[in-house]
Amino acid sequence: MKRWSLLFGLCFIVLACSEDTAEYTAVPTPVALEIPDNFPAPLYDFETNPLTEEGIALGKSLFYDGQLSSTGVISCGFCHEQAFSFTHHGHTVSHGVNGLEGFRNSQPLHNLAFAKEFNWDGATIHLDLQPIIPITAEVEMDETIPNVLSKLKASPEYPKLFRAAFGTDSITSERMLKALSQFMLQMVSGNSKYDKYSRGEDGVTLTAAELAGEKLFASKCANCHAGSLFTDQTYRNNGLPFNTRFPEEEGRMRVTGYQEDYYKFRVPSLRNVEVSFPYMHDGRFATLEAVLNFYTDGMVDNGNVDHSLLQEDGRFGIALTNTEKHDIIQFLKTLTDHEFLQDERFAEF
Template sequence: MNKKTIIVASIAFINLIIIFVGYHIRPSHLNYDTASVKLDFTVPPNFPVPNAPFGQQQITPAGFQLGRLLFYDRVLSLNNSISCASCHHAAAAFSDENKALSQGMKQCTGTRNAPALFNLAWQKEFMWDGRIKELPLSSHNAITNPCEIANSMVGAVEKLQSNSNYKGFFKAAFGSTAIDSTKMLNALAQFMTMLVSANSRYDKYTRHENGGIFTDTEKQGYTLFKKNCSVCHREPLFTDMSYRNNGLDLISRDSGKSSSTHLASDIGKFRVPSLRNIEVTAPYMHDGRLGTLEEVLDHYAEGIKQNSNLDGELQQNGKIGITLSSSERSKIIAFLKTLTDNDFLTDPRFQRP
């Protein structure tokens, strides 16, 4: 390598460092003057009754507005470098767009794929292993996890108390300028509870609304989906909320639900994710190992390992996996893309203020 090449490479490397550091120490630049939005939590007509305890989790415009600011504000982190939105992007249905594993404080890499955030009011448990039973505690986990936002609850509250922007928001939401962790987590839960995705082309099709038209290929894919996939990915939420081992490994590298239950029978079992917005939430699986929908269906058709905890639905009549031709896989994928809810992905209420 000649001297000129070394100099050019060195300059490029320095520029990358400057960009990287600038990104992680830059201020949040939130619009604290954003007006509160008119909102009302409504159950979509094709949805079941939600599980969220709304008697305890009342959603108000002021509470939602505060939660939205907190979700996007890096002030919650130890060094103003990470926010909830750093790993949960609105355009990707609040998943970490195109990242198998997210990076938190000081580039610490997590061990599980950041899940998409929507229709949380219908969940009884949270995280891939279901260890968290209340939505506000999922934010507690993110804030205090040393590989995520990496702060303490006391530290996060102190930073909010020293930020003059927040006293008015807490007063509007809770009637007092006093800031504490319970109110902070409550506001975040209000914002996340409002993340309802129920206006995809599939929804319009099933509700017989304008815009709900399927092509012949999508109709065939829907039929194939109901035949082969709907036991675990149950309509209309496209998950049955269960935990299953889908044969990713012969011996599970991640203990899965067993990490909280400590049962050998739960090793390698993970929450069945919703397939809504699946087109924009790649990569897939609990560790993001599969990059495309084609790879996912290839796995179910040809790649399942005979794990000792393999789910019974994937081993029927002495055969492992789901028999699907390449044409059938393409049709199922065409149907899955009708689950993309562009209204949700672009809803201005959920974007960065």
Template sequence: MKIFSYIVIILIGASCSSDKEDYVPIENAALQFTVPANFPEPSYNVSLNPPTEKGFELGKKLFYDGRLSSDGVISCGFCHIQDFAFTHHTHIVSHGVGGALGTRNAQPLHNMAFMKEFTWDGAARHLDLQPIIPITAEVEMNETFSGIVKKLEDQPEYVKLFAEAFEDQKINPDNILKALSQFMIMMISANTKYDKIERNEGSVFTQEEASGFELFKSKCASCHQGTLFTDQSYRNNGLAIDPQYNDIGRNRVTGLAEDLHKFKVPSLRNIELTFPYMHDGRLKTLNDVLDHYSDGVVNSETLEPTFKRQDGTLGIPMTAEEKLQIIAFLKTLTDDDFLNDDRFSEF
């Protein structure tokens, strides 16, 4: 699945019309989008925006190009760094144009084709629409699509790439977003130790990891479910309300009282590298996360009922040893092939 299969498609386009005798058909190769054997069907409708060699190359170039921001510096890749599963390493909340501070921790980008909604509160309902948020947000890229189109039209390299990647050959918002999605849907992370075990490819858990997996299944997997490690629901996992941001979470999108302070259950793939943790990056280490679940859960109207124990205390009971076992298991979700995959790197 790591190998792109190239099926050469010759986009004949208008070449049939006889008045364009000098028309040279543009060659573009379809990229095979392969669903890993242990993954569910994608949510992204790949047939509506099938990735091609040129579309992917264009999407990658855009992803790493500061021209998408008003100061020419902040690219998508500025906040989404491959070595850390495309998170903004060391930044508790993201920094955008002019050093402006956001209020949320940059999410990892992997397996986006399998996600139904995007961002911590699900504000974006389609991957093709998601980049509009960072591009236009004042504290992120602070740019407009007309501004970007103008800048790209001045670059012969872009004019050529758009013409090669899309039938209508246009540099427009639609094609910019489609190219970005083609790049992001190819970013599949499915080659961890965990995956190799699940697919019977010869790996085995250590005893500590195996115990951690059992604990994980009983204590965590009700939300961090299945092979994506998220059921894609929105929950309140008992973080104390941060007076600085007072982020209302899912309620911002739905307006429903029952959604106050709920956030999307994050995938835990590559979790070893995506620190700091939680929507506002408040927890530095995986130890801190497990201490939160055992002793730090705070009550509120929308707290997930599973965190309310029968004796009236809150959280998920775990011994120190059990926490270490769970962490050992979580580290089997690190995908070195993905983190070092040249297809996705800037240089």
């Protein structure tokens, strides 16, 4: 494992106490992000938000706190469950306050330090800003940032947590969002069976079906699900039939306004895909078998399909036999990182 040094200046903060003029020194405990050897360098700028034990602890408390929603019930963790790679298990689209539904499936939370943009349509270009969307969305947490800050300030515990993390008990939106980022940045998933195999760790081998699936994946899937992150982080239209249940869905066009981005969605990482069902932006497919059946027989020309990658012999689709589908799925299951899914650092209790 590479250790990405985040010990910038030991985070010494010397500030005046709010009650009097006496000074004190707060020394948050630095944390080094562990990066698997087969991963790229992170894209997140840790110099602006160094990881500390106290910042992570504050972020974890916020992540699982229903006070961030208007009803006091819906937390970030409500729609992002660890056992399912921080997705909303059992829901095609996420449910928010008072049982209201959005129109998109909750995306997994892992390897966020390496991501350029966030959400299915790339609406957020910085992790520190991403939580604003679910907190303020009417069908998610339906709250305002000023209301959240007021509730945190009234809490007997949060001023102490903010003081430990940032040196004073001042509770601001910037600090709240940075703490949430610190907790989520820790979520590095890179210890699956395939990772250990690809790093040549002792005693880790793939079965014949998994090896066959790896070769098929490289030739049939890896153009989009590329590299060690298993996504090229682009936006693609993969020929999904329009979902008439959600006529407001425009995909990437919702952000850019460009017609050529209509029904394009961010290519998801396939890490932990075995447990992050249902699949696609609207959760329309319940199983990996259903996903592969779509790619062989279900694609349609919705006017904006990525022709170069998803068309063979004059027709949309990827040619796969039933045996090949089986082998690809066996390979995809090697991407499940059980250590990540059971890591107590991320658990609610």
